[in-house]
Amino acid sequence: MNTVHVRVRLNGEWREVDVPPYYRLLDLIRTTFGLTGTKEGCGEGECGACTVLLDGMAVDSCLMMAFQADGRDVLTIEGLAGDELHVLQQSFIDRGAVQCGYCTPGMILSAKALLDKNPRPTRQEIKVALSGNLCRCTGYQKILDAVETAANQIAAARGGEGK
Amino acid sequence: MGSFACLTARSEREALTYLKKYENAKLLAGGTDLVLALREKKIAPQALIDISRAEDLRYIRRSGDFIHIGSATTFTEIVESPIMQKKARALRLAAGAVGAPQIRNTGTIGGNIATASPAADTVPALVALEARCVIVSPRGQREAGVGDLLAGVGKNTLAPDELIREVYFAAGDDHTYSTFVKFGRRNALAIARINLAVVLSVRDHTIYNPRVALGSVAPNAYRSKAAEEALAGRPWDKSAMPGFWQAVAADAANTLGNRPSAVWKKEAVVGVARQAMEDLWQEVRE
Numbered sequence: 001m002n003t004v005h006v007r008v009r010l011n012g013e014w015r016e017v018d019v020p021p022y023y024r025l026l027d028l029i030r031t032t033f034g035l036t037g038t039k040e041g042c043g044e045g046e047c048g049a050c051t052v053l054l055d056g057m058a059v060d061s062c063l064m065m066a067f068q069a070d071g072r073d074v075l076t077i078e079g080l081a082g083d084e085l086h087v088l089q090q091s092f093i094d095r096g097a098v099q100c101g102y103c104t105p106g107m108i109l110s111a112k113a114l115l116d117k118n119p120r121p122t123r124q125e126i127k128v129a130l131s132g133n134l135c136r137c138t139g140y141q142k143i144l145d146a147v148e149t150a151a152n153q154i155a156a157a158r159g160g161e162g163k
Numbered sequence: 164m165g166s167f168a169c170l171t172a173r174s175e176r177e178a179l180t181y182l183k184k185y186e187n188a189k190l191l192a193g194g195t196d197l198v199l200a201l202r203e204k205k206i207a208p209q210a211l212i213d214i215s216r217a218e219d220l221r222y223i224r225r226s227g228d229f230i231h232i233g234s235a236t237t238f239t240e241i242v243e244s245p246i247m248q249k250k251a252r253a254l255r256l257a258a259g260a261v262g263a264p265q266i267r268n269t270g271t272i273g274g275n276i277a278t279a280s281p282a283a284d285t286v287p288a289l290v291a292l293e294a295r296c297v298i299v300s301p302r303g304q305r306e307a308g309v310g311d312l313l314a315g316v317g318k319n320t321l322a323p324d325e326l327i328r329e330v331y332f333a334a335g336d337d338h339t340y341s342t343f344v345k346f347g348r349r350n351a352l353a354i355a356r357i358n359l360a361v362v363l364s365v366r367d368h369t370i371y372n373p374r375v376a377l378g379s380v381a382p383n384a385y386r387s388k389a390a391e392e393a394l395a396g397r398p399w400d401k402s403a404m405p406g407f408w409q410a411v412a413a414d415a416a417n418t419l420g421n422r423p424s425a426v427w428k429k430e431a432v433v434g435v436a437r438q439a440m441e442d443l444w445q446e447v448r449e
Contacts (some may be wrong), residue, residue, distance in 0.1 A: 132263025
């Protein structure tokens with residue numbers, strides 16, 4: 001069986017590996033790189049638990065072949081926190097938006113993709129941005145609250161910097 | 164799943180070179196259908212040719228009276244395109260109705276056509292817009308109407324070495340209006356159970372050139388001649404509606420045949436048609 005060579009900028013660091021040709025980006029992330037924050041909820045692009053940011057864009061990593069990420073930027077949930085949790089991660093905790101936690105990495109990354117593009121979304125815009133992420137526990141309201149809170153905090157911080 | 168070559172084509176030309184080299188290759192863009200087919204072992208290609216980053220297949224251009232969309236253009240790109248804000252509303256609505264943001268970020272219009280799902284969302288809009296495809300291969304080039312590329316559930320009429328370069332359609336004048344409605348189990352992450360596109364012109368309070376395409380009620384989306392006849396030349400008021408709904412229901416019932424879903428779909432399609440016309444009612448200002 002052949003392998004395919006993939007070079008990807010994973011959470012800010014260039015990594016190079018050889019993987020089976022049939023590996024999805026999800027397999028590259030979880031199996032090759034051992035980052036299990038990204039989940040396989042359905043394996044068919046219907047739940048969003050496998051969401052990662054590819055060049056800043058939310059994608060279902062279960063539907064992308066690993067070699068398609070060659071030369072590109074991949075952000076997983078593990079890449080979000082620095083010395084402190086990202087404001088989205090903290091607001092999910094603060095607003096009670098995490099129960100079993102399985103949908104959470106995907107939810108947070110979809111929210112990040114939204115806020116990076118649209119820092120002041122309406123609640124409806126948040127709903128659309130997260131419409132590709134299913135949650136079986138929370139009923140979504142606290143997740144939406146958490147994204148709103150994070151957006152407000154980011155905006156306030158920017159305001160504080162005189163921007 | 165075994166062994167296959169993983170090839171990245173950065174241009175149409177590269178893709179054609181690979182298609183010539185590998186007899187049993189599959190073109191890969193968004194992968195939202197293909198990756199599943201691969202994993203479910205429905206296909207076993209000897210090569211995957213990734214065209215998701217072939218920049219000369221990703222574009223939305225206005226050229227005279229026509230809009231041209233490269234086959235590797237994503238649904239998100241279609242939804243966000245300034246050109247698509249002003250023209251061919253049915254296609255923008257359809258592209259925005261596909262799946263969810265993650266799917267729209269990688270799924271492509273070429274893939275939506277080539278996968279030939281009965282429930283494909285952009286297909287009814289393209290059929291109603293009378294869109295045509297430019298198809299290329301190592302052997303040359305040809306054109307075909309979108310409808311002519313569809314040959315049943317999940318079947319297209321493309322040769323193994325053919326690639327859709329672009330789809331194009333008339334932009335329509337300022338009196339052209341269009342809409343698209345999708346009926347699915349959820350507001351998002353849903354496959355259409357019924358979808359419908361209407362494109363028409365209104366002048367002097369009269370309907371001209373109506374084109375009505377029904378999806379998810381037959382192996383592929385198709386134009387309903389009866390529904391179009393019920394609208395053509397009628398005044399732009401609601402008097403044509405009962406005839407229109409009846410025609411839509413009759414055509415849908417006919418193509419649904421004996422499917423279990425026919426029982427409810429032939430009723431529900433009227434609701435979808437009503438929603439489409441109510442939406443157009445808001446759009447048309449003459």
